[in-house]
Amino acid sequence: MLHPGDAISTARRVVYIILLGALTALGPFTVDLYLPAFPVLESDFRTTAAAVQLTLTGTMIGFGIGQLIVGPLSDKVGRRIPLLIVTGVHVTASVLAALAPTLLLLGAARVLMGVGAAAGGVVAMAIVRDLFGGRRLVVMLSRLALVTGAAPVIAPLVGSALLSVMDWRGIFVVLACYGVVMLGCAIFVLPETLPAARRGSSGGMTVWQRYAAVFHDRIFIGVLIIGAMTFSGLFSYLSSSSFLFQESYGFTALQYGMLFAANSAGLVVGNQVAARLAARFGPQWVLAFSTAVLTAAATAIVLCDQLGFGLWGTVIPLFVFMTACGFTFPCVQVLSLDRHGRAAGTAASLIGFSNNAVAGLVSPLVGVLAAESGITATTMAVVMIGCSVVGVLSLWFVVRPGTVPQLTP
Numbered sequence: 001m002l003h004p005g006d007a008i009s010t011a012r013r014v015v016y017i018i019l020l021g022a023l024t025a026l027g028p029f030t031v032d033l034y035l036p037a038f039p040v041l042e043s044d045f046r047t048t049a050a051a052v053q054l055t056l057t058g059t060m061i062g063f064g065i066g067q068l069i070v071g072p073l074s075d076k077v078g079r080r081i082p083l084l085i086v087t088g089v090h091v092t093a094s095v096l097a098a099l100a101p102t103l104l105l106l107g108a109a110r111v112l113m114g115v116g117a118a119a120g121g122v123v124a125m126a127i128v129r130d131l132f133g134g135r136r137l138v139v140m141l142s143r144l145a146l147v148t149g150a151a152p153v154i155a156p157l158v159g160s161a162l163l164s165v166m167d168w169r170g171i172f173v174v175l176a177c178y179g180v181v182m183l184g185c186a187i188f189v190l191p192e193t194l195p196a197a198r199r200g201s202s203g204g205m206t207v208w209q210r211y212a213a214v215f216h217d218r219i220f221i222g223v224l225i226i227g228a229m230t231f232s233g234l235f236s237y238l239s240s241s242s243f244l245f246q247e248s249y250g251f252t253a254l255q256y257g258m259l260f261a262a263n264s265a266g267l268v269v270g271n272q273v274a275a276r277l278a279a280r281f282g283p284q285w286v287l288a289f290s291t292a293v294l295t296a297a298a299t300a301i302v303l304c305d306q307l308g309f310g311l312w313g314t315v316i317p318l319f320v321f322m323t324a325c326g327f328t329f330p331c332v333q334v335l336s337l338d339r340h341g342r343a344a345g346t347a348a349s350l351i352g353f354s355n356n357a358v359a360g361l362v363s364p365l366v367g368v369l370a371a372e373s374g375i376t377a378t379t380m381a382v383v384m385i386g387c388s389v390v391g392v393l394s395l396w397f398v399v400r401p402g403t404v405p406q407l408t409p
Contacts, residue, residue: 002230003113003127003131003132003133003134003136003187005130005131005132005136005140006136007132007391008133009288010358010366013140015189015231016127016128017130017140017143017144017278019185019189019190020124020127020128021082021144021145022121022182022185023119023121023124023182023186024080024118024120024121024124024125024144024151024179024300025026025120025151026117026120026179026182027117027118027120028088028112028151028155029120029175029178030059030063030080030090030114030117030175030240031056031059031060031063031150031155031172032129032151032155032156032159032238032260033155033156033158033159033162033169034171034392035155035156035159035169035238035241035242036156036163036246036253036257037121037159037163037168037241038052038053038158038243039242039246039247040167040168040240041055041106041168042161043143045102045103047103048242049153049367049375050364050368051103052106053101053239053240053300053363053364053366053367054364054395055103055106055107055110056110056239056276056363057239057361057363057364058107058108058110058111058114058360059110059111059113059114059360060114060235060265060356060357060359060360060363061111061114061119061131061356061360061361062110062111062113062114062115062354063114063115063117063118063352063356064114064118064179064352064353064354064357064360065114065115065118065352065357065358066086066114066115066116066117066118066119066355067084067118067121067122067348067349067352067356068349068350068352069082069115069118069201069291069349070082070083070118070119070122070123070345070349070351070358071122071136071345071346071348071350071352071353072127072210072211072345072346072349073123073124073345074194074345075126075194075198075210075343075344075345076171078192078194078196078343079123079126079127079130079185079192079193079194080190080192080238082119082123082184082187083119083120083123083190084117084183084187085119085295085383086115086116086118086258087119087120087182087183087186088116088183089110089112089251090112090113090115090117090179091116091176091179091180091183092112092116092217093109093110093112093113093115093116094113094116094172094175094176094179095172095173095175095176096109096112096175097109097110097113097169097172097175098169098170098172098173099169107326109172112355116179118285118352120182120231120273121348121352122345122348122349122352123345123346124144125143125144125194125333125337125344125351126194126344126348127190127193128140128141128144128195128291128337129337129338129344129347129348130304130344131168131191131193133338134338134407135279135407137338137407138279138283138330138334138407139275139277139279141275141321141330141333141334141337142271142272142274142275142330145310149265150275153287154261156257156260156261157254157257157258157260157261158174159253159257160169160231160253160256160257161257161405162174162252162255163253163387164254164257165252168335174290176231178265180394183390194345196268198342201265203370210342210346211346213340213342213343214340214343214350214371215345216344217337217340218333218399219346219399219403219404220335220336220340221398222351222372222394222395222398222399222400223287223331223335223336223394223396223399224332224336224350224351225331225354225356225390225391225394226287226291226304226328226332226391226399227328227329227332227336227351227354228296228351228354228358228359229358229372229387229388229390229391230291230325230328230329230332230387230388230391231355231358231359231388232358232359232362232363232383233294233298233321233325233383233384233387233388233391234321234325235359235360235361235362235363236359236362236363236365236366236380236383236384236387237318237321237322237380237384238363239363239364239366239367240363240366240367240370240380241255241260241380242377243257243374243375244314244375244376244377244380245259247374247375248374248375248376249311249379250282254372259315260317263318263319264322266319266320266323266326267323267325267326269323269324269326270290270322270324270325270326270328271321271326271327271329271330273326273327274279274286274290274326274327274328274330274331275330277327278330279338279407280335282353282401282406282407283330283334283335284343284395284399284401284404285330285401286327286328286331287327287328287331287332287335287399287401288395288401289327290324290325290327290328290331291328291388291391291392291395292392292406293321293323293327294321294324294325294328294384294388294391295385295388295389295391295392296320297317297318297321297324298317298321298381298384298385299318299319299381299385300317300375301313301314301317301378301384302378302381302382302385303383304317304377305376305378305381306378307371313377314377320400321384327386329386332351333351334407335399336348336350336351343378362383362387363383365383366379366380366383369382369383380385
């Protein structure tokens with residue numbers, strides 16, 4: 001056996017995938033569940049669309065900061081303790097968001113919710129890396145992505161359904177309940193996977209040595225940029241799509257949720273196909289394909305919008321963009337984690353931090369570009385194009401696919 005997870009039964013692996021997927025999905029649910037309520041928030045707080053978008057930006061910045069804290073901490077004290085503490089913060093912040101009397105206080109609560117939702121994704125990836133490596137790591141991460149990919153598919157539909165029976169505050173009560181369930185699962189089901197000998201300085205590496213190890217890796221830096229740019233392009237869509245489709249195209253909250261689910265299904269399909277291709281050809285060559293498709297799809301949205309092709313001219317290339325995101329994310333994770341098993345928590349936290357912090361800074365550009373004319377498919381896609389181009393440049397000039405070693409068995 002090359003890795004501890006090789007001895008785990010198939011049934012036990014399925015349990016891990018479901019539990020770790022549910023923990024990771026807490027982040028996407030925290031982000032996506034209230035997206036259909038954006039127009040309602042704008043009306044209730046008598047504010048602007050850009051101001052409402054800032055609550056989403058705050059969530060992502062908090063999510064990034066939380067991951068940066070949880071990752072190194074999980075390498076130092078183990079995986080369970082940071083998971084339990086930070087998920088408890090999420091539950092508390094969700095209750096505060098449900099009670100927020102002003103948009104400012106809601107935004108502050110959303111930052112804390114982001115911090116609290118951070119632990120699930122970081123710890124889940126670190127646990128998978130504790131147990132698996134090489135090609136099996138590709139398979140496990142893709143299976144995990146299949147479970148977590150269901151979160152953005154389900155969340156807007158659930159959010160739309162909740163809005164039909166309760167106000168937007170009820171959505172945050174639901175998120176608090178979700179966090180409580182995850183706390184229970186973490187306490188009673190999830191084992192500690194980081195051996196005591198590998199924790200803290202006893203494992204041979206301090207926190208600063210772990211950061212130094214990953215930051216001196218050119219390939220890690222390159223895929224970190226690709227992941228952050230891809231996620232920023234995706235997040236530009238997330239932050240503007242509610243206004244674009246509900247206000248510009250006249251969708252109801254339920255119709256918007258259905259469209260969001262269809263696009264997210266492309267993300268799930270991309271994840272699973274990418275796993276097979278990465279195991280056969282190498283994740284770096286899958287990235288060569290997916291980053292090019294991202295740029296082409298975003299460009300097609302602008303061209304179709306300017307040529308007056310209407311709704312379908314936006315929806316079809318947007319689905320292609322989402323599918324290409326699905327190809328990209330697992331390959332970024334594999335190339336990052338496979339090379340840094342001794343600092344898996346730190347590497348996972350840097351992936352999460354860069355994704356969410358950069359996305360939180362980039363996505364408001366859509367609102368800035370739309371200040372005069374309002375949010376359109378073009379203003380959304382221009383930001384997506386810029387992010388995709390940076391990802392392509394990082395792949396070919398920083399990562400350099402031909403120099404990436406083959407995965408271990």
